[in-house]
Amino acid sequence: MKGIGFAFFALGVLCALIGMAWGIQMSATANHALSPAHAHLNLIGWVTMALMGAYYTLTPAAASTRLAKIHLALTTAGVIIIVPGIVMALTQQGETAAKIGSVLTIAGMICFGVNVLRHGLGAKTAP
Ligand code: HEM
Numbered sequence: 436m437k438g439i440g441f442a443f444f445a446l447g448v449l450c451a452l453i454g455m456a457w458g459i460q461m462s463a464t465a466n467h468a469l470s471p472a473h474a475h476l477n478l479i480g481w482v483t484m485a486l487m488g489a490y491y492t493l494t495p496a497a498a499s500t501r502l503a504k505i506h507l508a509l510t511t512a513g514v515i516i517i518v519p520g521i522v523m524a525l526t527q528q529g530e531t532a533a534k535i536g537s538v539l540t541i542a543g544m545i546c547f548g549v550n551v552l553r554h555g556l557g558a559k560t561a562p
Pocket residue numbers: 454455456457458459460461462467470471473474477478481482
């Protein structure tokens with residue numbers, strides 16, 4: 436088992452690859468209409484998830500909790516739903532998916548905040 440830090444980084448890299456390919460496609464077609472969705476895929480999916488992965492790698496006590504797994508599930512579901520949700524909102528197809536994705540994403544961040552407050556930063560060292 437490679438751990439929760441690895442899972443956050445692996446999913447983050449996947450989001451970055453899709454987000455960057457999307458950016459290249461936007462540039463090549465000179466159609467930037469969906470750039471807010473591209474930005475959220477890169478910023479939540481890549482930047483935020485990589486930061487979370489770095490935290491869990493530095494803080495093994497937090498990484499081994501059930502809350503960390505719930506956090507990973509909520510954040511992953513959040514990205515998967517919010518990005519198409521933003522596309523739908525931008526193309527006048529409704530805002531429900533964007534709203535659901537937003538709630539999942541903030542719920543993940545709340546789990547992260549609780550883990551940070553409970554476990555602090557870094558590996559515990561013997562006194
Ligand atoms: C191969 C890499 C990338 C390419 C080719 C690319 C391309 C683009 C393009 C064409 C736009 C629209 C610009 C405009 O309409 O003015 C854009 C917007 C944006 N991109 Fe990227 N991008 C890339 C990677 C990233 C990454 C890694 C991030 C964040 C970590 C990012 C964040 C943003 C943001 C915040 C915007 C502005 C969105 C908005 O104003 O609604 N991009 N990108």
